[in-house]
Amino acid sequence: MARVLLVEDDDAIRTSLGKSLAAAGHVVTALAAGADGVAAVARDRPDVVLLDLGLPDLDGRDVLAMIRAVSDVPVIVATARDDDASVVRLLDAGADDYVIKPFSSAQLDARIRAVLRRGGADQQEDVALTLGGLSIDPRSREVTVDGNPVDLTRKEFDLLVALARRPGAVVTKRELLAEVWGLPWGGGDRTVDVHLSWLRRKLGETAAEPRFLHSVRGVGVKLAEA
Template identity: 60%
Template sequence: MAHLLVIEDDDRIRSLVLRSLRELGHAVDSAANGMSGLNAVVDSRPDLVVLDLGLPDVDGTQVLAMIRAVSAVPVIIASARDDDPSLVSALDAGADDYVVKPYTTAQLEARIRAVLRRTQGDAEQRQQVEVGGLRIDVRGRIASLDGAPLDLSPREFDLLLHLAENAGAVVTKKELLTQVWQQPWGGSEKTVDVHLSWLRRKLGETADAPRYLTTVRGVGVRLAAPAE
């Protein structure tokens, strides 16, 4: 069974959902407002979050954005209407699925099972990332290039992994600060530049003579396999 977090301000609904999910064998935590829910995501690291959009302190779509800045935890949105514009915004912002109020426990449980199946399958596929001669063992936190191990610091490994998982796409420095340094509310892009310089050196290349890491001026950096 899963460790779930329910963020819902309605006491009656929250109590009913908690009792029903616990009866199904899940471990369930809860929060009555957005900021408490965000803190619970960081502190308790749930397997999945059920997030109400109509929260008293912070709009649910904003809570989702803050969750996404610090965690990839799957999120199921609870909405009053399936044509609610904020629901569309939430799905665009990274929500994994939604249920419409009033929903039954069976409906919510089915959504939870489907999302966890999908996301856990993605996690299994992420055990190894390959780009050209670059090999990254995600669980073992080991990287190699053309069969030779790379001596990377923890931050360099996280940086390389994020770029490799987005191979071929241009990743902005702001995204790197958010996803790798977990600084969604600001940070020095110079820090990113320094770590990219160190990473290039360990990959045996320079900014002027790139192989894997190419700077896209004014936009960000792209990792891709060298052209044959």
Template identity: 60%
Template sequence: MARLLLIEDDPAIRHPLLQALRERGHAVAAVATAMSGLQAVLDNRPDLVVLDLGLPDLDGLELLRMLRAVNSTPVIIATARDDETEIIRGLDSGADDYLVKPFTAAQLDARIRAVLRRGTGPAGGPPVLAVGELRVDPGGRRATLAGTPVELTPREFELLHYLASRAGQVVSKRELLTEVWQLPYGGADKTVDVHLSWLRRKLGETASQPRYLHTVRGVGVRLAAPGEDPTRGGPVAGEPAGGDR
């Protein structure tokens, strides 16, 4: 059973969805405004937030940015905004998934379970990944650099974990959009670039002076330990050996 917070101002949507999610075994609280949602997250620390964007007191994207500034609670945006630009803005702002209205409670429940599964591993826990002094613990959803915790949003952690699991390989942006953002239809490279920029800052590096994250222009990115040759050979993950695009 997950503890959910539903932030939705329309009672015609909020009440049926609240009831349907409870019938599916979740413990659900619901609020109708952005600021009451922010307070509920800080006070109750739900497992996941379902967030509408069209709120009466504050745009949902602004609330999402406020949430990301203080904690890493998973967030699924559930909104009528279906423009691709809006979807990318939502994901770039830190959302873990984006669901366009109208949708069924069963669809939302499936998305909730999928997002929550990303934070759990099999019995005994998956192994901690080590790249130089960087440690990525998928079971605990933690990352440390030289023993110091690295504070990451859920999406940043998933990006770092995916790259760490393929350390030494060049991973294409197309693959990252498919596997990390779950956008099989593709998406804007800027989505990846923005998150890589945030990740670099938190790892204490820049694109011009990389330590762990090495950009291969026109292809993708490679995570490698400092001191390793970032130009060494190897196929691009998700591409045929010797391929380029």
């Protein structure tokens, strides 16, 4: 059972989804406006948010950004666009998963259970991780290099943790796409490359002179001290 916040402006869809999710054992709060959804996230701390992008008061992407400013709650976005570029943009903006319209209640319930399992795994593996001068605290989401704090975005932090939990092991980009972005297929390598570039810069290194993030050509990347 999860506490689900449903943000959907269509009365019929909101009612139908609310009933089906409740029948699956979830506790559902259903709202029609994006601003109300953001306030509910901050106030009620739901376990997961289902966010429709076509809202009457605010663009769904803006609502996603506002949610991310106040909470790390898993967000599943409902979208009518299924091209890779659109999906990657949503995931990069902070969505944890997505469903393509039209979707079934069974599919949605499976997505909810999947993002909650991923969150549960994170909580079970919340011990601090260290590698030389690099320290990562999954619980507080804080990173330091040689004692100096490093300010990372949500995806940058998740990418670093995914590598830190397998120190010295080469992790493929496809594995990173699946684990960090929820994309179980190839085709989004550029997303990984861009975030690795940002992460390297914040850790004080470059691809040519790596300290922690070492690319293995044609395979992937590993976290290891130089």
